[in-house]
Amino acid sequence: MIDTILTNLAMIIATTLMYSTPLVFTSLGGVISENSGVINIGLEGMMVIGAFIGAALGYFIGNPWLAFIGAGVAGGLFGLLHAFACVTFGANQIVSGIAINFLGPGIALFLSRIFFEGATMTKSISLDNKMPRPLNGIFPEGSLLNIIFDNQYATVYLALIMVFLFWFFLYKTKYGLRLISVGEHPTAADTLGINVMKIRYFAVIMSGVFAGFGGAAMSLAIVSNFRPTLISGHGFIALAAMIFGKWKPQGALLACLLFGGSQGLAVFLGQFDFEISSQLISMLPYVITIVVLIGFVGKSAAPSADGIPYEKEHKN
Amino acid sequence: MKLNWKELRKTIYIFATEKTVGFTLISIFLGLVVGAIFLTAAGFNPFQAYGIILRGIFSKPSYISYTIIRATPLILTGLSIAFAFKTGLFNIGAEGQFIIGSVVATATGYFLHLPLLIHIPVVIISAVLAAGIWGGLAGYFKAKFGVHEVISTIMLNWVALYFQNFLIYTEGFQKPGGETSYSIQPTANMMILKTWKQSAAGREWLLQHPFWKDLLRTPANWGFIIAIIMAVLVWFVLNKTALGYRLRAVGFNRFAAEYGGINVNKNMIISMFIAGALAGLAGALQVVGVSHKVTLIAAMEGYGFDGIAVALIANSNALGCILAGLLFGALKYGGAKIQPFMQAPSEVVSIVIGSIVFFISIPRLIKLILSRKNKKGGTK
Numbered sequence: 111m112i113d114t115i116l117t118n119l120a121m122i123i124a125t126t127l128m129y130s131t132p133l134v135f136t137s138l139g140g141v142i143s144e145n146s147g148v149i150n151i152g153l154e155g156m157m158v159i160g161a162f163i164g165a166a167l168g169y170f171i172g173n174p175w176l177a178f179i180g181a182g183v184a185g186g187l188f189g190l191l192h193a194f195a196c197v198t199f200g201a202n203q204i205v206s207g208i209a210i211n212f213l214g215p216g217i218a219l220f221l222s223r224i225f226f227e228g229a230t231m232t233k234s235i236s237l238d239n240k241m242p243r244p245l246n247g248i249f250p251e252g253s254l255l256n257i258i259f260d261n262q263y264a265t266v267y268l269a270l271i272m273v274f275l276f277w278f279f280l281y282k283t284k285y286g287l288r289l290i291s292v293g294e295h296p297t298a299a300d301t302l303g304i305n306v307m308k309i310r311y312f313a314v315i316m317s318g319v320f321a322g323f324g325g326a327a328m329s330l331a332i333v334s335n336f337r338p339t340l341i342s343g344h345g346f347i348a349l350a351a352m353i354f355g356k357w358k359p360q361g362a363l364l365a366c367l368l369f370g371g372s373q374g375l376a377v378f379l380g381q382f383d384f385e386i387s388s389q390l391i392s393m394l395p396y397v398i399t400i401v402v403l404i405g406f407v408g409k410s411a412a413p414s415a416d417g418i419p420y421e422k423e424h425k426n
Numbered sequence: 427m428k429l430n431w432k433e434l435r436k437t438i439y440i441f442a443t444e445k446t447v448g449f450t451l452i453s454i455f456l457g458l459v460v461g462a463i464f465l466t467a468a469g470f471n472p473f474q475a476y477g478i479i480l481r482g483i484f485s486k487p488s489y490i491s492y493t494i495i496r497a498t499p500l501i502l503t504g505l506s507i508a509f510a511f512k513t514g515l516f517n518i519g520a521e522g523q524f525i526i527g528s529v530v531a532t533a534t535g536y537f538l539h540l541p542l543l544i545h546i547p548v549v550i551i552s553a554v555l556a557a558g559i560w561g562g563l564a565g566y567f568k569a570k571f572g573v574h575e576v577i578s579t580i581m582l583n584w585v586a587l588y589f590q591n592f593l594i595y596t597e598g599f600q601k602p603g604g605e606t607s608y609s610i611q612p613t614a615n616m617m618i619l620k621t622w623k624q625s626a627a628g629r630e631w632l633l634q635h636p637f638w639k640d641l642l643r644t645p646a647n648w649g650f651i652i653a654i655i656m657a658v659l660v661w662f663v664l665n666k667t668a669l670g671y672r673l674r675a676v677g678f679n680r681f682a683a684e685y686g687g688i689n690v691n692k693n694m695i696i697s698m699f700i701a702g703a704l705a706g707l708a709g710a711l712q713v714v715g716v717s718h719k720v721t722l723i724a725a726m727e728g729y730g731f732d733g734i735a736v737a738l739i740a741n742s743n744a745l746g747c748i749l750a751g752l753l754f755g756a757l758k759y760g761g762a763k764i765q766p767f768m769q770a771p772s773e774v775v776s777i778v779i780g781s782i783v784f785f786i787s788i789p790r791l792i793k794l795i796l797s798r799k800n801k802k803g804g805t806k
Contacts, residue, residue, distance in 0.1 A: 155780075191784075201787040204516065208734050209784035216776025217464075223771040224468050230773075342725035343584065346518070350577040389592035396581040396588075403578070404571045 120257040122374045127258070127266050130370030132157070132327040134269040136348035137355065137362040138276050139185075139320030144357055145280065146313035147293040147415040148196050151207030152188065154345025155214025156321035157328075160185040162218035164326030165336035166225060168235040174242070178265075178326045185322020186315050188214060193314035197307055200419035211345075219338060231337040232329075241265055241331040263331035265323075272320075276359035289313055293413035296420040306420050321345065354403065357412060372398045446741055449789060454739075454753070456792075457782030461774045470770040478767050479760035487641035489759075495716060497755025498649040499524070502708035503733025504740060504747040504754075505653075505660050506561075506701045511742045512664055513697035514677035519564055519579025520705035521730025522586035525723075527557040527709025529590045532720045533599070535610025535713060545613040546714060553710035554703045560586065561702015562695050569691035575698070583730070587723060594722050605722035616714040618646045647715030654748060656704065661744035673697050705730060732758075738783050754779065 136153050143150040150156075164181035168174055188210055195201035195209075219230050226232050241263040249256035280286035289309050291299040296306045328344070329336045351369060355361025372395035379391050462472035483493050503520040510517035531553035540548060564582060567573040594600055594607050601608050612620075622628040623642055632639040664670035675683040676693045684690045708729060713720065736754050740746030761775030785792065 195784065195788045195791075199788040199790045201790075205738050205783060205787035208738060209780045209787060211731070212735060212776050212780030212783060214780075216773050216780055219773040220464060220468070220771040220777060223773065228769060339725040343580070346580045350580050353574055353577055387592050387595060389588045389595060393585050393588040393592075396584040400567070400573070400578060400581050400585075403573045404567060 116254055117257065118378065120254045122371070122378050124258045124261065125374035125377050126367060126371040127262055128332060128370070129373045130366045131263075131266045131269045132324040132332070132344060133348045133351055133366040133369060134273065134324075134363055135265075135327055136321045136324030136345055137352040137366055138269075138272055138359055139317040139324065140349055140352035141276065141355075141357060141359050141362050142280075142289070142313045142320070143189075143317035144352065144416050145293045145413055146289050146310045147296060147413060147418065147420065148193070148310055148314050148317075149203040149207065149417045150189075150192060150314065150317050150321075151204055151349060152192055152210030152214070152345075153207075153317070153321045153324075153349050154341065154343070155207075155211040156185040156188045156318045157325035157345040157348075158214040158341045159188055159218050160322030160325030161329040161341050162222060162232070162325070162336045163322070165232045165235065165329035165334075166221070168239060168330050169233050169335075172236075172239045174235075174240060174330050177330055178241070178323065181322040181326035181330075182319040183322070185318040185320070185325065187318070189315040189318020189321075190311075192318065193311045196419065197310045197314065200421060203417055203419075215338070218336070222336065232335045235330065235334040237334070240334055241327075263327075265327040265331045269327070270363075273359050273363045280359065290413070292420075293415055296415050296418075300420075300422065310420070321348075324348065350399070353412075354399070357416075368402065369395055369399060446743075449792065450739065450741065450746075450786065452792060453782050453785035456785045457778045457780075460781035461778035464774055464777055465770060468770070470768060474768060475764045475770050475774070478764050479757070482760040482763035483756045487637055488644050491641055491644040491646050493752070493756045493759045494650045495645060495647070495755075496759045497752045498653050498715075499708040499712050499729050500732050500736050500754050501650075501653040501747050501751030502656060502711070503705050503729050504736025504751050505657055505733075505744060506704035506708070507730075507733050507737040508740060508742040508744060508747055509660055509664070509704060510697055510701040511737060512677050513673045513693065514680065515565070515568075515575050515694065515697055515701070517561070517564075517579060517698065517701045517705075518576055518734070519561060519582050519702070519730065520708075520733045521726050521728070522579065522583035523557040523561050523702040523705035524709040524712075524727075524729045525583075525586040525590050526560045526702075527553040527706030528713045528717075529593055529709075529720050530556040530706075531614075531710035531713040532607050532610060532718075533593070535614035535718075536599070536608045538614075539611060540613060542613045545611065546616055549610070549614045549714055550707065550710045553713075554706045557706020557709065558699045558703035561705065562699035564702075565695035565698030568698075569694050583726065587726065590720055591722055594720060601719075607719045607721075609718045610713065614714055615718060616647045616649070616711070618642070618648065645716045647711075649711035649715040652707070652711060653751075656707065657744045657748050660704070664744065669696070705733070708733075735779055735783050738786060741786075 136157055140150055140153055160181035163184040164177050167177035167180040171177060192206055192210055195206040196203045222230050222232055243261060244264055244267065245259040245262065249259065280290060288299065288304050292304060292306050292309045300306050325341055328340060333340065347369060351365035352362045354365040376391045376394045380388050465472040465475050483489055503524060506520045507517050531549050534552045535549045538545065538548065560582065564575050564578045567578045568575045594605065599607050619642060632642065664674060672688050672693055675686065675688055676690050680690055732754060736747055736750045739750040757775045757778060762772045764770045765772040
């Protein structure tokens with residue numbers, strides 16, 4: 111009896127880790143951008159381009175890590191575009207982000223049609239060229255650890271490491287604290303000699319890089335190709351997780367795990383022959399998120415200068 | 427006659443910087459330029475592509491009709507988002523409100539048996555109310571619990587999607603053997619001259635009048651007229667009524683509005699209710715006018731997200747939403763034709779729209795480019 115419960119629990123944990131990973135990368139991207147004071151609602155578009163570039167490079171080059179890095183670079187270029195509009199030209203950050211949500215899928219599908227003979231779906235990456243599974247076959251068959259870790263791709267562990275690195279960077283290093291000060295009070299940071307523009311450029315580009323990683327964590331690990339519906343709203347969920355996690359890397363991780371967990375639960379419940387429709391079970395993650403937000407979280411506060419373009423006062 | 431460049435540049439500068447419409451038009455032009463660059467880089471002739479798109483929109487009565495049919499839901503979701511923007515709320519939930527509107531319209535359209543002139547209003551009003559409540563829910567969560575409307579509407583979109591899929595699989599509503607619902611009753615069908623089109627007399631008349639025959643080949647319906655009326659109504663409510671004044675005051679400065687005695691929480695809920703109702707109307711009209719049923723959906727269809735772009739291109743102006751919606755509908759309908767005719771990716775349309783929105787976000791860059799040119803012209 112207890113054995114079955116533990117086995118089931120291990121299965122839910124395994125799916126939770128799997129589904130959370132792309133969200134964790136992407137919401138880390140949101141964390142860094144918004145802590146520097148730039149709203150990034152374009153995470154979705156950046157994720158899509160990352161997923162496409164990851165899948166396309168994975169297919170053509172055959173090396174998952176190079177493809178993963180390529181996806182980060184592609185996301186970073188979109189981050190650069192967002193920074194160019196928001197940091198240099200004081201753009202409305204929401205509008206620029208929405209633009210990216212159109213450009214990302216638009217460019218991804220445009221390129222897909224050109225490089226994959228008119229198809230909007232990339233060709234599948236062979237199993238050997240997908241992300242490796244570092245703990246595959248390490249634990250004894252049937253053990254709980256085996257159920258949890260056997261099929262996890264390297265991206266899962268990388269995401270967890272990144273959360274720690276982000277936390278360390280933001281709160282324990284000089285540069286991270288500078289970044290936070292820029293997001294809280296850019297004018298004060300500027301008077302102290304911190305280059306607000308440079309830090310915001312860095313943060314927004316990194317935000318794109320991580321959203322790109324998030325997309326690739328989907329197309330190079332969870333599935334093995336890119337298709338138009340692969341990233342459908344994940345970027346927005348990651349955005350929600352970031353707000354839910356109160357703009358902190360560790361908070362975002364927990365929010366992503368909650369979300370992945372309720373999705374894991376939905377998958378788990380889906381295998382039984384319940385009277386409940388699988389469509390209702392699929393609603394669970396979203397309903398749970400709303401309920402948790404209503405019941406336990408309360409008002410969350412963004413960095414003070416989030417969303418406000420910073421301009422130096424010009425002397426004539 | 428020699429063209430005076432200096433004067434022309436100056437005119438463009440004034441046009442682009444002092445009039446919102448001028449700036450929008452220049453952004454649209456630049457968006458088309460970016461699309462052309464992509465097409466050229468991929469080895470396609472952009473003039474040929476844009477020519478196909480233009481002909482695909484205007485060259486036949488039925489094409490124009492399809493363009494308008496495409497634009498109708500986008501005008502309404504655009505209005506929904508523009509309305510919320512004016513109250514300082516960001517309604518990402520138009521997508522879900524559209525779904526609720528269309529599924530409720532299908533249910534009341536199929537299950538109720540009412541006379542012709544009553545059925546359609548009942549269907550539309552029930553769908554609009556349901557979607558309004560769905561939208562108002564996000565307003566309530568924000569007012570009562572401080573839940574950011576961006577998060578709650580994103581979640582509600584998915585709940586709506588799975589709710590529709592759940593209903594489609596429900597016995598009595600699901601059409602046997604298909605992943606769709608039953609179609610609505612003929613009394614709830616809002617297609618123009620629907621019965622006459624299929625009658626013997628109608629068919630004979632249409633045979634002799636090819637223009638009307640081609641036009642009525644499409645599911646032409648009254649939705650577009652309703653969308654225009656709604657745009658005028660929204661403009662009127664926002665600009666000419668006390669309610670609109672209060673809503674805009676909340677959007678302009680929440681704290682000042684509260685200090686001035688306006689109930690901010692109540693107005694946020696009202697605003698989200700109206701925004702939801704508008705998006706729900708889009709869904710209802712789509713059902714009574716075009717699709718007549720709802721189908722299983724695996725991912726978001728994008729009516730709500732496209733509406734965000736419509737609202738932004740329209741600068742949240744209610745009447746501007748009509749034009750922006752038509753532009754968007756035309757690009758989407760005409761753009762799909764470059765794929766079969768010249769094998770060029772029709773997704774270039776998304777690139778064009780994304781670029782237009784991007785240029786709209788950076789008025790300062792466009793001013794800068796134009797003013798530099800102006801200065802250069804001046805020193806010559």
